[in-house]
Amino acid sequence: MNGLMVKLYAKTASFRDPGAQLYHDTVPLPPPSTIVGIAGAALGLSFEDALSFFKENKIKVGCTGKSNGKGRDLWNYIKIKSKDFTHAIILRNFLYDVAVNIFYACEENEVILKLYNAFSNPVYALTLGNSDELAKVCCLNIFENIKIEQRNVLKNTWAPGDLSKKLKIDWDTVKKSKVNITLEPLVVKNLPCDFETDKKGVRKATKYKDITFIGENHLLQTETETFLFADQCVPMLEIS
Secondary structure, three states: OEEEEEEEEEEEEOOEOOOOOOEEOEOOOOOHHHHHHHHHHHHOOOHHHHHHHHHHHOOEEEEEEEEEEEEEEEEEEEEEEOOEEEEEEEEEEEEEEEEEEEEEEEOOHHHHHHHHHHHHOOOOOOEOOOOOOEOEEEEEEEEOOOEEEEEOOOOOEEEEOOOHHHEEEOHHHHHHOOOOOOOOOOEEEEEEEEEEEOOOOOEEEEEEEEEEEEOOOEEEOOOEEEEEEOOEEEOOEEOO
16 A cells, blocks of 8 residues: 655635534644545545545545644624525634645555645645645655554644544653643544535535544554554545
8 A cells, every 4th residue: 555645834724514503613633524625635636526436436534733823713704595695704713824744554555645646736725624725735745554553642733533532641751841721621522424405506515534643642442553654653434
């Protein structure tokens, strides 16, 4: 199996829960559907075509990364209902100073090379969230013969499944810290991973998966499957 790592940076980013209405919280890292969409933008494909491309080639996706702060943005937008116009306020959380590594793995080397060439010269601008949250490609690396190992030391990543009962605070790391730190709560979200589009072009989620976001100070008590990209251990999810 071969793989690609894409290092991205953005001043701000947001990855909202699709079920949110007037309060848009953000998860710490781009979820699987966002990672597919980013590749689609690089390839010049619509999200629907990108999703089909990933399914056909059984591409796996994963992510690591962190941000250096959070903020809140207040949106005032107009809703159009028939001939009436109504206003609504949205409170949107966003991440600041965001650096992420997104990973793609596939048995077909040609697919990885196609993704590498696409990210080297993207067709459309890449974003981490909304259309104005532009992302810069900082580095691209291709990996060959990726190994799969069971690991329990995972930081700043997400893993498929609900691992909430298998994670605890890594108090040894917390005690060794030389600065005050904020202990972030464990985040588990049931997120869409497959979609269908009707004749009007409206996209609807058809399949959901639990995704556990693992922070800097969380410790996994049992081992889970990871893919080795050099010295980085990354849990991955196959788009199927």
